[in-house]
Amino acid sequence: MQQRVLKVLEFHKVKEKLASFSASSLGKDKVSQLVPATKYDEVVKSQLQTDEAATILRLKGEVPLGGITDIRAHVKRAEIGGALNTHELLDIAGTIYAARKLDRFVDGLKEEEISIPIMEGYMEQLIIYPELERNIKNCIDEYGEVLDGASEKLRGIRQQLRSTESRVREKLESMVRSSNAQKMLSDAIITIRNDRYVIPVKQEYRGAYGGIVHDQSSSGATLFIEPQQVVDLNNVLQEAKVKEKLEIDRILAELSAEVAEVAKDLLANINILAEIDFMFAKAKYGKYIRGTKPEINDKKYIRLVQARHPLIAEDIVVPNTIELGKDYTSIVITGPNTGGKTVTLKTLGLLTLMAQSGLHIPAQDGSEIGVFSAIYADIGDEQSIEQSLSTFSSHMVNIVDILQKVDYNSLVLFDELGAGTDPQEGAALAISILDEVYQRGACVIATTHYPELKAYGYNREGVINASVEFDVDTLSPTYRLLIGVPGRSNAFEISNRLGLNMAVIERAKGFVSEDSNKVENMIASLEASQKRAEAEWKEAEQIRITSEKLHEELEQQMQGLNEQRDKLMEKAAAKAEKLVEDAKHEAEQIIRDLRKMRMEQHASVKEHELIDAKKRLEGAVPTVKKSSSTKKQEMVNQTLELGDEVKVLSLNQKGHLVEQTNEKEWQVQIGILKMKVKSKDIQYISRPKQVETKPLATIKGKDYHVSLELDLRGERFENALMRVEKYLDDAVLAGYHRVSIIHGKGTGALRVGVQNYLKNHRSVKNYRFGEASEGGTGVTVVELK
Known part of the structure; x- marks a missing residue:
């Protein structure tokens, strides 16, 4: 694809928005390198990748991609024997953790039997090193400080450091609190100069403490002296610090060597994580523009259903349905300026670029895009009526270049073809150029002012006219594309609406040729017919909807009647059953009496006759078959x-x-x-009844309270993120619109981690650093949706 065409169609603006949905710099790099594919198989694969990511987002809402960092430079330096610093090692551990978290997430999807073949393929290639992650985190805290437990030697050195430092401070504090201190010291404090503990002594008492002078105040009145009593202890302290640095360097070198051992796998992991980040960035962008997955074909066929330009605000953009490449391969759009012809042209070109880049497109389901080896465009934004020869020349330079390269597998977009020169010559050139492109077998859409091209669409097979609708009543375009109807001049109608004398208009009509009048009348008739057909279709559609609604209401009434009938039958059966049951009890009592009589009086009543009588009574109990309509409610719409x-x-x-x-x-x-x-x-x-939403305090108890601030200082990184997740859920339930997260300044690792997490949280509308009065960069203020 030509870079000039990508720029003219504003593909770079789509990429800028797409990059904002990446979770890491790796994903942003992939977006910056994105160019439309020109091979059918590549486009299909890319669309399947985006669709799978969109499916996961639809089912799960979010994907754990936080913590991924571009560690390629760190790994390569370790690979050649370099020693990494603490923050670089933390980046590596964080990326390993992100890969491990993503692996657990995918395992959960597989357990739910969700089909994700592309993600499973990526995860099979991912090699995770939890032991390396654990070793780094056991040695370095989240602020980038090496922990005492990194080695036994370091633990001993730091114990000596703390002990010696305590002794130095005790001695100096005793001097500062002495009775002479107020007279000889400028201030009763202990400070540090040249990494050694000193006290501020007035110039005239410099000999009272002995020792070493390390600094003096700007006025010279105060000397910062290391008293002789603590010189030896300070020396011991400095020796311990040197030992500490050597031990830290050794620990970092060991960890760097561990990284070097698995460098190739880590670099491969980065490439896979970049692909995954890019894959979900595309899916999130598709959701943002309410896009759908287009069907991809290799037949140069385009069908865009209610397509919208992705860079125009959704509340003002007018959707249009465009079809090209089956019954006709050329569309000539005629009509006035500012009517939306250029936007239509750019919409088709940009959506084709997006589809061939693996992006979902802002159009309805059922849209289809063909794969083109090249897209050519000559689109100018010049809207002035004073077009010079230089403008015409620049257009012709582009057109000449296009005609040298175009073939049967190309899509060509011409805006105001032939403009900028004599109308008759311009129209003739436009017709000849369109013929040439058509004969090459390419698909082409051209916009023009020239009325001669209206007849071109009727006289050529495979070519169709189109126009953008203009409302004469409001004197404004509707931006609706009318396929099959050429644009017509509205000059006379507009002039009449604006108050021009009717006699002047009638005289002007006399200067227009009879053929032109016939064409304009024919176009007006076509427009009226199309509007009438659309109105009739809408009316028929409304009748269909009403009929379906009546059908559903009738079925519901029938179901109600059936249920009422069944209830009456059940009630009658229950009453009958009770009567028979009473009769049966009475008969049993009679039988008992008869048996008693037979036993006592030797009456000639036979036993089998008694049993038969009882069975007949039991058979008299009615059974009612319930209506299938109540049991098979699914049959009723x-x-x-x-x-x-x-x-x-x-x-x-x-x-x-x-x-x-x-x-x-x-x-x-x-x-x-x-x-x-x-x-x-x-x-x-x-259908659930509407229930009034209760505040969090009512739901969780009157003593339940959610603070407006969350303090994370001193927390480990993983625990901090877990607390943030729970806190945001509680804050949303409590109905808060703004909360503060206190993470401190420190090295910034916790701040960056928290803000990366907030960036992708579904309930976060915006976030910022606190003002100076709120805590500055040590606090992040979060606005909730």
Whole structure:
């Protein structure tokens, strides 16, 4: 793809927004290198990758990608024998931890039997070294300080350091608290100069303490003296510090050597993590633009359903359906300036670039994109009526270059073809250029002002006219694309609306040729026919919707009647059953009496006759078959709404409706699992009543309280992130809109980790450092959604 074309179609702006969804600098690097693929297999693979990531985001909401750092430079330096510093080693440990966390996440997806072949392939290539991560974290804390427990020798050295330092301070404090101190010292403090403990002595008493002078004040009135009594102890302290540094260097060298042993695997891991970050950045961008996965074909066929330009605000962009490459391979869009012709051209070109880059496109489901080996564009933003020869020349330079390279597998976009020169010559050139591109077999869309090109669309096979709609009543364009209808001049209508004398307009019409009038009338008739057809279609669609609603209401009424009938039958059966049961009890009593009589009076009543009588009585109990309509409620269509409790018939599981993806499909929450289910596979159960939301204090008890601040100082990195996660959940439940997270300044590791976590949290709207009065960079203020 030509860089000039990518710039003209503003593909770089799409990449800038895409980069903002990357979780690491690795993902941003991948975005910066992104160029549209030109091979069908590569485009299909890239789209499948994005779609799988979008599926995971839809089911899980987020993916743990925090902590990934570009450690390639660190690893390569370790590989050639260099010693890494503490922060570089922490970056390596953090990246290993991120890979391990991601591996656990993918294992969870596999346990839920979610199909993720691409992610599984990446994770199989990932080699994780938890032991290296553990060794680094056992030696270095989250602030980049080497821990005492890094080695027994270091522990002993630091114990000696603390002991010696304590003795030095005790001796100096006794001097500072002495009776002469107030007279001889400038201030009763202990300070440090040249890494040695000193006290501030007035100039005139410099001989009172002896020792070494390390510094003096700017006025010379105060000398910073190391008294003779602590010189030896300070020397011991300095020796211990040298030993400490040597031991720390040895520990860091050992850890660096461990990194060097697995350098190749770590570098391979970085490449895989970069791919995964890039994969989910594409999916997040697709969600941001409400994009869908287009079907990819190798037949140069484009069908964009209600496509939107991704760089135009959603509240003002006008969706358009565009088709090219099947019944016709050339579209000529005519119409006035500022009507949206150029935007339509750029929308088709940019969405094709996005699709060939593996991105989802802002269009409805059912859209399809062909793979082109090259896209050429001659698009100028010049809207002035005073076009000079130089403008025409610059356009022709581009067109000449395009005609030298275009082939059957190209998509060509011409904006204002032939503009900037004599209208007759310009129109003739435009027709000839379009013929040349068409004969090469390329797909082409061209916009033009020239009325001669309206006839071109009718006289050429494989070419169709189009225009952008203009509302004469409001004197403004609607930006709707009309395929099959050429643009017509609205000059007379606009002039009339603006108040121009009708006599002047009629006289002007007399100067227009009869053929031109016929063409304009034909175009007006086409526009009216298309509007009438659209209106009739909308009316028919409304009738269809109303009919379906009436059908559903009738079925519900039938179900109600069936249920009422079944209840009456059940009630009658219960009454009959009670009557028979009473009769049976009475008959049993009679039989007992008869038996008693037979036993006592030797009456000639036979036993089998008594049993037969009892069976006949039992057979008299009625049984009522319940209506299948109450047991098979799934056969009755219900009007489903968000929040309804439903049953997924194929899984025999209950859930709740959380989103309607299209007319025939819903997203159902079953426990922790979200899945798409066809409407015909859903049985309505009930609709929950609206319950007033109670504040957190009511939910968790009147004594429950969530602070407006979370203090993480002194926490280890992993524990800190766990606390942040729980705290944000509690704050959202409490209804807070802004909270503060205190992480301290320190080395910045905890601050960066917290802010990386906040960047991807679903409930975080924005975050910033605190003001000077709020704690400055030691505090992050978080705005919640």
